[in-house]
Amino acid sequence: MTKILDKIHDPKDIRALSLDDKKTLCKEIREELITTVSKTGGHLASNLGVVELTVAIHSVFNTPEDKVVFDVGHQTYVHKMLTGRRDRLATLRKMDGLSGFPKRSESIYDTFETGHSGTSISAALGMARARDIKGDSYRVIAVIGDGAMTSGMALEALNDAGASATDLIVILNDNEMSIDPNTGGLNQILSKMRTKPFYRNSNKNIRSLTLKIPFIGKKIVSSIRRLKHGIKQLIIPNMFFEDIGFKYLGVVDANDYEKIEAMLYRSKDLKGPILVHAKTIKGKGYKPAENNPDLFHGVGPFDIKSGKPLKEPAKDYSEVFGQTLVKLAHKNPKIAAITAAMASGTGLLEFKKEFPDRFFDVEIAEQHALTLAAGMAANGIVPVISIYSSFFQRAYDQLIHDVCMQNLHVVMCLDRSGIVGSDGETHQGIFDLAFLRPVPNLKILAPKDFKELEAMLEYAVSYYDAPIIIRYPRGSEAKDYFKDDHEYYLKLLLENKAETIKKGTDFTIVSIGKMAHNALEAIRLLNKEGLNGTLINVMALKPLDLSTIIKESSLSKKLITIEDGVIEGGLYSELLDRLNDEGLNDYQILGLAYPDDFIKQGTIDEIEAKYQLDPKGIAAKIKETFFKDMI
Ligand SMILES: Cc1ncc(C[n+]2csc(CCOP(=O)(O)OP(=O)(O)O)c2C)c(N)n1
The missing domain is CATH 3.40.50.920 (Rossmann fold)
Known part of the structure; x- marks a missing residue:
């Protein structure tokens, strides 16, 4: 039987479908995603969550005239299937195959390249301003997750966009998850918006509520008008997006095709900056991924029936780092660990469990992570940060200005240094040696195997007292040719040999x-x-x-x-x-x-x-x- 998916060669074909056919299309996409990613590996859970949203975007908006920017870009497999690349989906993330992220060289529908979190609103606002300067009139849409929204850059862009009259649509894809469950103050605000309808229609609700107060209700309404911000902030904690200058639409269940399509139609002709709050379920439609969205955020090939990986992962550098740090932290109560939304990826889950009071997940905020560590170090704690090498690029000024200039004892572990493989250009950690080398006061170490990493971490934490980097690669150590002798490595490190x-x-x-x-x-x-x-x-x-x-x-x-x-x-x-x-x-x-x-x-x-x-x-x-x- 031919599928509806077989008839979709580009988004125009979606626009010609009936509502029922669009719903069937979503089902077919989901099945194909699961089958393909079970063989290629990749970001399954994020893509399963955005099936309806992506179909609706291409259905409602006139892509590629209207421009869509996907934040991080790991959730673009559905977009790729709908924009003429379905036949190459099996080459996803392979050498010379389709990229796992948007690539302008791949398709006219990929308007902007992403890979690192939090860039979409800035890029979309830039495109919208370019459009206005040139006198064009298409729409620009940023699609950003609640995890990526915690990036400093995303908040900087909201601040800029909100204060301007630029027409821009931001779709917040809120699945309550970063890679691990989302934390932080912004998450608390979103959580209230998700769960308490009162907050959503705040303007209307507060007015009718206060009018019900006998005699003085009217007076309160007028005071509220005058003291709008102060009182609203006291009673309604969720005015974040509206107060920053966006028109807020939501919350909409974006795994319900009809609802998200209707909401996008509503957003389409509104002026100024618009925020559509779309609620989705990470891993939607595949139980193992719905139950463990963190494990299925990025997966290797797996067995569809059981959801189990085809190959059990071997011990890797991240695990060795995490275990060694736990041992050291048992001996030294001054050690604290910091991650920027990568607790599982960097091997810090055990530390989090053992020392919850000394563990800090700052979400996708690498810059803040470094200066936070600098503050801790200035006040007698030994902070150990673990960040992927390519994401550490974000924190260069903080490294120079906050850590190294003050010569503070911050231990910075750069996981995924060197070549990382299938994530490609955006994630290769190949620039760190070059950008770290000129920074004064900075010691730069790199282990060749697990044993050396253990010794380097102990050295950095216990025998050194200035800024220090340990950069190590993705994956496992190679065959063990080398000395299995902790003291030998420690001695070399102490002698700078x-x-x-x-x-x-x-x-x-x-x-x-x-x-x-x-x-x-x-x-x-x-x-x-x-x-x-x-x-x-x-x-x-x-x-x-x-x-x-x-x-x-x-x-x-x-x-x-x-x-x-x-x-x-x-x-x-x-x-x-x-x-x-x-x-x-x-x-x-x-x-x-x-x-x-x-x-x-x-x-x-x-x-x-x-x-x-x-x-x-x-x-x-x-x-x-x-x-x-x-x-
Ligand atoms: C600067 C930076 N730091 C860390 C990451 C790793 N990372 C990739 S996706 C992701 C979580 C994103 O969560 P969200 O935006 O909510 O998307 P979801 O996968 O939940 O749909 C993180 C932390 C990154 N891509 N860029």
Whole structure:
């Protein structure tokens, strides 16, 4: 039987459907989403929640003339299915396949690229202002979740948009969840709006309520007019959106197709900034996802019937970080942990359970997280923050101005550093070494395996007292070639020494973090061809232990740096600068890293192979550069 979905080639086809057919379409989309994502992995729960909303948006608005900006962009699979990309859905998040986020190069319907939270209202307002300057008249719509709404940027944009007369529609997709359950004051306001109809029609209600007070009711109404803000704020806590300048429409059940379509029609011809409060259920229509929306926020391939992952996840760096921090916190009551809406992703759930009074989830507020930590450190606490490397980009000024300038003891753990894989360009943590290196007072460490991470965390918390970064990659450690000796690593850290892993005479590889594994494999490959290499694991990018590097390369004077970041500004740059400072210019140096570019999605192995940062590629580059006559 042909499906209605088979007839949808672009949104015009949806607009031609009857209401009943649109409802059937939603059912078909949901089934296909579950089947596809069970194979590809991806952001299932968020997409299941927005099926009706996305169909209604494309049905009510005249896309692509009208422009829709999706915040974070992880909930755009339905949008992709409806805008001519359904046949490629199985390639989602794979190398050369469809991106898991909006991409302007993919479709005219993807108006703005996202991946990091909280940008949609700013971008949509920018588009709306551009439209007005050019004298055009289409609509601009931002779709933002209640999680993303906690981002500082989203609040900055609301503040700007609300005070202007710019026509703009913001659809707040409120499912009460960020990745983990939403917390914070804004969530409390939304919760009241969701559950207490009184608050929703506040203007009308307060008037009729006060008029019922005998004799003095009328007087109160006029006082309210005069003292509008003060009194309203006292009685009605939810005036947030209206008071900031938006016309508020809601709450609407946006998993009921008819209701959300009607509400969007209502919003369509209103002037000025409009906020549509749409309530959805994360994971809607698939029980395992509805019951555990956090687990199904981002999933790997899973069995549809049981909802269980096809592959049990191996122990990863985040887990090791979380467990080590719990151990340290038992010994030291001054340790506190901070996350920006990533408690589960960064391995902090156990800490949260064990030490609820020392755990702070600030929601999607990386900037605030850093300055909060700086304040704690200035007052005698040892704050440990864990943030994904690419999200940490948000907090650069706070790092410089609040943490490092005051030389405060804040321990900053950058999870998902280096290549992260299928999330692609927006999430690769490849710029951190480059942007961290110039910051004064900052020590930068990177472990090559779990054991080293444990030692680094203990060192950072217990033996160091200034700003310190530990950056580590996504996933598990590679095969265990290395020393299983905590004290050995602690001693090296205390002495500011790099680790010499292997000695040889023909060349010296200087690696940082997990790249030691590929480097060692490359040395083994070259060894089979008669070449003997040295491997130095620097452990710290800053301060760099130049003396060990010089000592271990004095015979060959052939140096190779390997890092999982961009070539500009990281380990290669640091080594060149330090050699230059010392006037050592008789070295041949090869820098192996990612090009100065945005690196697209793929598995980590595929990406390493593509950029010749896998063992084979590294060995080939070393031969090509230093041992040409062997080729
Ligand atoms: C700056 C930044 N920090 C953290 C994240 C990780 N992140 C991705 S989605 C998400 C939760 C978003 O919640 P919400 O906007 O309510 O969308 P939902 O998935 O619930 O529909 C978070 C924290 C991010 N994308 N960007």
